[in-house]
Amino acid sequence: MSTTTTTIALSFTDFPEDVQLNILSFLTPLDISNFACTSKRFVTLCRDDRKLWFSMCERKWGSKTHINKWGNGMISYKILYYTLLQYENLIGFWRRSGVETDVPLAFFEWGRFYVAGSRVKPSKTGSYDVVKMPFLWMGITSKGEVVNYLDPVGKLELNENVMNLDDLGVVESDLVPVNVNFMGKNHVVVEENGSGFGYSGRGSSSSSGNVREEEYEDLCGSPGSLPDKLMSEIYQYFANKTSPGGNGSARRQRRRERERQGRRKWEPEDYVKIVNPLPTPDRPLQGLWKGFCDDTTLEFFLVSYDDIGGIACRRLVELCKPFSAYAPVFWTSNTTFIRSPLSSEEENIYESRMHIQPLSEADEPCEILPSSDKRVILCMHFMNSSYDLVIPDLAGSTVNPRQAEGRIWQYEDGTFGFGFLRDNYIVDLRCIAQNGQILEVADFSGE
Template sequence: MAKPDEIHTISLSFTDFPEDVQLCILSFLTPSDISNFACTSKRFVSLCRDDRRLWFSMCNRKWGSKTQINKWGNGKISYKLLYNTLLEYENLIGFWRRSGAESDSPLIFFEWGTFHIAGSRVKPSRNGTYEVIKLPFLWMGITSKGEIVNYLDPVGKVELSGNVMNLDDLGVVESELVPVNVNFVGRTHVVVEENGTAFGYSCNSPQNRGFKKVSSSGNMREEEYEDLCVSPGSLPDRLMSDIYQYFANKTSPGGNGSARRQRRRERERQGRRKWEPEDYVKIVNCSPTPARPLQGLWKGFRDETTLEFFLVSYDDIGGIACRRLVELCKPFSAYAPVFWTSNTTFIESPLSSEEENIYEGRMHIQPLAEADDLCDILPSADKRVILCMLCMNSSYDLVIPDLAGSTVNPRQAEGRIWQYENGTFGFGFLRDNYVIDLRCIAQNGRILEAAYISGE
């Protein structure tokens, strides 16, 4: 056995490794790093262009567990193109809310499909259960020719099967689908608008498949993106400036007037109503964390028949705000929270006898279909065991100063928030005698208790 002072270090260069090892190392780099590395040697150019071994490995490592990499584009496109495309799409995954318009289904959910990205409208059911209705309406993918395709299905009749992505292979009438552009404005705002005609061709004609690639979402530095993620449901001034610039460019005089008129004439000729653009804002903090256990999207019954979606967020001044999701689409919605409290200090269990009496003397609002049997609501392992409790002073004086000092101010009320052992929570005001229990809408990137509907 060699003595420590007899051990010699052998230095190896990158070229000394077998090619398979070199490709494995390169697969951990970013595309820009690979591009820079290819400039160092003619030998490395071919290595960096190895589509099947290098770029497939990069795609499969990053997204292989979420989608079937070899089915995108019918398996006929380059994996380098696929990598750059999926890198654009990745920011879409998760929950978004509609902005600027009232809607009974303001919640949008983007998820990975087998060979596409699927966007669905998520809305509460009205059948007296905790089920949520999931309505797929937007499909994004790549054709076998490498064309980016985004199309909207307003009536919910299209079902993708196999590995097709071309409209010709879907077996539907093209007029049932609306070609759309999906454009990022920053990283937390998306505009989905109909893709009109250009140069006199129909957007569905073979000469002009008017599908536009998702615009780059990498126009912001990482620290700027973190700034946007601080407060869900609000848009900083910088992002508003980007949105204004986007729409100003779309409507500037003389900028694209002739093309817009041509598109309008073509739509009138086809006799089809234009699909109005929709704006989505990303809900960046949609799940609870150990530091923020109440944060995220929740669902609960406002009464025995009405299931509601709630968004709970921790604000910049240390408070907790709970809002109905539908309220966020209305004017001055930020001024109408379900509750707001500046107190974030939980009291650990066991609770005092007084607090036990406050909780036990209340009724839990339950759906009518489940009210008769509590055991059907929560499994035996998930009974409402209280983990901790928060004293809530729901004062809105900081939000609506004009209400301060009024003789009757229902917006000032003492209440409690009870966090349960299973991760959910309930809240109630002392002036009432009931608890509104909230459940998670999604877990581990999957919507819970979802009923898939292909049409209404």
């Protein structure tokens, strides 16, 4: 019995509208704009905010945040799409730049209806635990304004109304309204909003420093050119007067203004994105790591591959020192690894060293374990750092340069350790985060 197959040609218009919207949700805004130009019917379809733009937001970020919770579900999803698109680049690790600080690492992540920024630092419990301290909240009000609040003491408890300042369940003076300015993709500046509002402008997380038009009229009496300081205060006094039974928003604004003027201005903070925070098969040492140093303190390290094929490992706190002649923990111009089994000489070099490890259930902060408790070595790498990078004070000296020679041992579990031949210990490093989540987070209430 022979069968015949009939092919039916269908155009896009033959599909039901829900199928059409599902297909369009895979496109970019530029593609949507071009598609809308093809017919009048598609213009209406592409402008459907509740269907098309919600579907675009849900498809791209629905697994990470609650799309219908942003702005209490009362905002345009097209505005939300462009806002979340800019927020997306914030997600991940950033390091503080331009100033010495004990907490150089920041981590941004999706919340239910906001983006949360947290400071991350090593715990002092003698373990690999890290402390995660929320300090910045970024979201959208029900009117579509982007708002950013700095929470220096971590007192803010979030609910669906948190982005409307009048609905916050904390003392207003505990929060600092800030602008988060994007200086390209890999640099942001957090600075206090001089207007006293938490708003950063409608539909954009880059801050213009301007208040909304209706607020401008409330403050200055009428739109137009801003009067001098004395006249501005007079206008503001009369504009903020409220009749009995009013909502009191002007009084709250005056109180916020007095509180803002009564405290010290928050200094701007610069953050640089850590673009490669995790190892890859081609770059197994790359990323952010944590480990105990020879002084028995937990430190954060950043390992990066340079453009000429070399590998550098630096303490994160040293990267934040402006114009400092810091030294990498190690540097090598060769990325070739030697697979196991190692020679007897290399086995002896490894086994003669001590591992610096935490002692989680003892009184001492950490202990040094013999290499008899070693991990399974996957491969080994020769490290030959030059003195001008490792020991700047000895650059050009006649000291034997082999004293800067060392080894990097990669373990079977993906972690690695390193040590110089001039020392008798191994610094073992493990990942700070995995699958977008920070590992081994400790309670910061006691910090």
